Amino acid sequence: MADGDIALKPEEGVRQTIIRELARMGWRQDQLLWKPEWPIPNAPHDLTKRERGQKYNICGTADLVAFADDSQKPHAIQVIFEFKAPDIEAGKDQLTRYLSSEPLAKMGFWTNGSETLAIYKRHSADWVEIKGAKLPAPGDDLTQPPDEPPTWNDLKEPGEAELSAVLRRIVATVVAGDSRVNRREEQLREILHLVLVKLESDAVYSRSTNRDTPVDFRIYGDNLSKITLTAHRMRELFQDYFTRQRTRIFHPDDRAELLLSDETIYAVVAELWPYRILGDDIEILSKAFQIFRTSALKSGEGQYLTPLRIIRPAIMALEITSQDKVIDPACGTGGFLIEALRQVSAREFPEEAEAWTLVKWANDNLYGIDKDDIGVKLTRAEMVAMRDGSTHVLMGDAVRVNQWPTKYSKLADELGSKETFIHEGFSVVVTNPPFGEDLKVSASDCRDAGYTISRAASKKPGKHADLEIGLVYLELAYRLLRVGGRVGIILPETYFFSKKYSWLPTWLQTRFKLRGMLNIPMEAFEEFCRAKTNFYIFEKIEQPKKPARKDK
Numbered sequence: 001m002a003d004g005d006i007a008l009k010p011e012e013g014v015r016q017t018i019i020r021e022l023a024r025m026g027w028r029q030d031q032l033l034w035k036p037e038w039p040i041p042n043a044p045h046d047l048t049k050r051e052r053g054q055k056y057n058i059c060g061t062a063d064l065v066a067f068a069d070d071s072q073k074p075h076a077i078q079v080i081f082e083f084k085a086p087d088i089e090a091g092k093d094q095l096t097r098y099l100s101s102e103p104l105a106k107m108g109f110w111t112n113g114s115e116t117l118a119i120y121k122r123h124s125a126d127w128v129e130i131k132g133a134k135l136p137a138p139g140d141d142l143t144q145p146p147d148e149p150p151t152w153n154d155l156k157e158p159g160e161a162e163l164s165a166v167l168r169r170i171v172a173t174v175v176a177g178d179s180r181v182n183r184r185e186e187q188l189r190e191i192l193h194l195v196l197v198k199l200e201s202d203a204v205y206s207r208s209t210n211r212d213t214p215v216d217f218r219i220y221g222d223n224l225s226k227i228t229l230t231a232h233r234m235r236e237l238f239q240d241y242f243t244r245q246r247t248r249i250f251h252p253d254d255r256a257e258l259l260l261s262d263e264t265i266y267a268v269v270a271e272l273w274p275y276r277i278l279g280d281d282i283e284i285l286s287k288a289f290q291i292f293r294t295s296a297l298k299s300g301e302g303q304y305l306t307p308l309r310i311i312r313p314a315i316m317a318l319e320i321t322s323q324d325k326v327i328d329p330a331c332g333t334g335g336f337l338i339e340a341l342r343q344v345s346a347r348e349f350p351e352e353a354e355a356w357t358l359v360k361w362a363n364d365n366l367y368g369i370d371k372d373d374i375g376v377k378l379t380r381a382e383m384v385a386m387r388d389g390s391t392h393v394l395m396g397d398a399v400r401v402n403q404w405p406t407k408y409s410k411l412a413d414e415l416g417s418k419e420t421f422i423h424e425g426f427s428v429v430v431t432n433p434p435f436g437e438d439l440k441v442s443a444s445d446c447r448d449a450g451y452t453i454s455r456a457a458s459k460k461p462g463k464h465a466d467l468e469i470g471l472v473y474l475e476l477a478y479r480l481l482r483v484g485g486r487v488g489i490i491l492p493e494t495y496f497f498s499k500k501y502s503w504l505p506t507w508l509q510t511r512f513k514l515r516g517m518l519n520i521p522m523e524a525f526e527e528f529c530r531a532k533t534n535f536y537i538f539e540k541i542e543q544p545k546k547p548a549r550k551d552k
Helices: 003-008 010-025 044-051 088-101 160-177 184-205 226-249 262-272 282-298 308-318 335-348 352-365 373-385 401-407 409-415 443-449 453-457 469-480 504-509
Strands: 038-041 058-062 064-067 077-082 107-111 116-121 127-131 326-328 366-370 392-395 426-431 481-492 512-520 533-540
Touching (some): 038 044, 038 088, 058 088, 077 088, 088 116, 088 127, 160 262, 184 262, 184 373, 226 262, 308 481, 308 512, 308 533, 326 335, 335 366, 335 426, 401 409, 443 453, 453 469, 453 504, 481 512
Parallel strands (some): 366 392
Antiparallel strands (some): 038 058, 116 127, 512 533
């Protein structure tokens, strides 16, 4: 270390010396950030604000941060460096505080130029401290699993920002590093298959009798064997899960093996094992996956996650009971269906001895449809883990009924075709459909599927018009419902107040009565869209009878 650097400005001299040494070890310049210094969030809710791009409070700034890639994003943080504190104990306190507030950082490193200290996270409220530690090199394994196999009680319940960041980091790991799977859709599928193993492990060990037993989803082996043994065990667990759930969760082209490399499987497990991802707050997992899918693959498709603060009161307002037959024809990751299942369970079947009744109701009366195979698979897995109801979660295009017999035979088998479309089958339709002016069902598809709403929107009498898909879902809901049934649907406010849609009240008045409306603040969907929406509750009414024709 150059004496002149330290004499001139001690902390800055130490920092510049460390930066030069890290560069010599192979860290790239774009992986290191010190100008400006990295702001550390003050509390968990500040993590969420940062995730949403909002202003947040900080508890300090890190002297230097090393990232896994060149993104310099929170999910990629590897190491936090500190040089300010005058002694090792003060340095340890500061690092521990910063590592607690940056949940994705793997390691903290402190030095004053003569002493060094490395701190690794254990994820179970304890830390590994190494005095006199060497600087971390790029590619070092910074994971520190517990000395004893973790139980459910050792796992941490993450916040939404933390789990979202974990999934961003996982996809970055797979995209950047896996040597066996290269296509994005295949990578996403393989990540989901590992997450299903995690979901199953959480479902099993969250039950009270298993909370002190080592969980299945964890790191296996010692430092020399942990990559190979962990990957081997995950492959075994997935094969077992696939065998048991093949017909209930998986698609026909899925295989009973994980295609990712051993190194990638280990990296994913090392990121995910410390957290409880299946808990009471169903929004955490759904939101994390929605953010992941939106940023990685699905942007621009017009379908936005419904936050739990909207889902929960919406399902309450619909007053769903075990007498209802419920469908969400745009179920996404299953938020409405899972909340309906949860509320019916809590109100009507709270005892464990009644679980079989709940399972029967769910399997007979909960339906979901979505075009996205990832969302369908995740919904099925969540519902299996939360007392089933996965039987009728179907993949396909719900609105293009004319395509069911040829493209989505399962939908045709379950719900019928255009000619024999199921009428009066459901008492509740609840959905947050895709919407947007650029997301339309063509006039020809509307005509072939028999939608009257596109004819009502047309400026040419007797002709169909291209129509926003959200409005087509409104007629789909009408066709799915029995008379007296209710639909709860999230739609843009503009549909009901703009002159452009002045034809809509006339179409509605012979089909629906408005029974209620929940205001949805614009910030509810702020991560994804800026449209002002509401949750509308309509009741299906009987069509007025046409007067009998008089004989001439």
